[in-house]
Amino acid sequence: GQSLEQPSEVTAVEGAIVQINCTYQTSGFYGLSWYQQHDGGAPTFLSYNALDGLEETGRFSSFLSRSDSYGYLLLQELQMKDSASYFCASRNQAGTALIFGKGTTLSVSS
Amino acid sequence: ETGVTQTPRHLVMGMTNKKSLKCEQHLGHNAMYWYKQSAKKPLELMFVYSLEERVENNSVPSRFSPECPNSSHLFLHLHTLQPEDSALYLCASSQDRNSFNYGYTFGSGTRLTVV
Secondary structure, eight states: OEEEEOSSEEEEEOOOEEEEEEEEEEOOOOOOEEEOOOOTTTTTEEEEEESSSEEEEEEEEEEEEGGEEEEEEOOOSOGGGGEEEEEEEOOTTTTEEEOOOEEEEEEOOO | OOEEEEEEEEEOOOTOOOOEEEEEEEEESEEEEEEETTTSSSSSEEEEEEEEEEEEOOOOOOTEEEEEEETTTTEEESOOOOOGGGGEEEEEEETTTTTTTTTEEEEEOOOEEOO
């Protein structure tokens, strides 16, 4: 079956760098996406990697290695507002929609 | 405001009640989705609509009935639910069902409690 595995929790301090990993098993891979969700809020789209390598968007970067079925989200210069859940996602086998990992809860402390 | 609006934000219903969740988007998107989010579980895909046509029913029990009257509106009709159906129900939209590079736009969800 299809699955995306990511750590359940990560903690860090303000100003630090944190990496959230995602390993996946999917049929017909079509890229890896990342979403952020604050408590009580809507998931919001952060990034999408279709090809191998690093994509940078401000303080956030996302990396993909298709040969390793692995990707990560890198958050730099952490701020308290980055405390949230982060989900990796990929296309389902039917090709109709995204399936998601269980999410990684990031806690940033001062 | 994310561009996708869901109502109500919170809903408490008895197991014999009938209620409906509403989702509205005015982003010009052609695909809409219902997901269920329970604690400690991944977001579970429920239904997919593309150009108002249902393209996926992800083995969802018949007590959940979706409706997409036009490309801007999506409903989830609920009847005779079980307590384990208590969860956050999220609606999302995308340009089309293959637009993964632009991402999905989610609503803030309806927090459903079945008593």
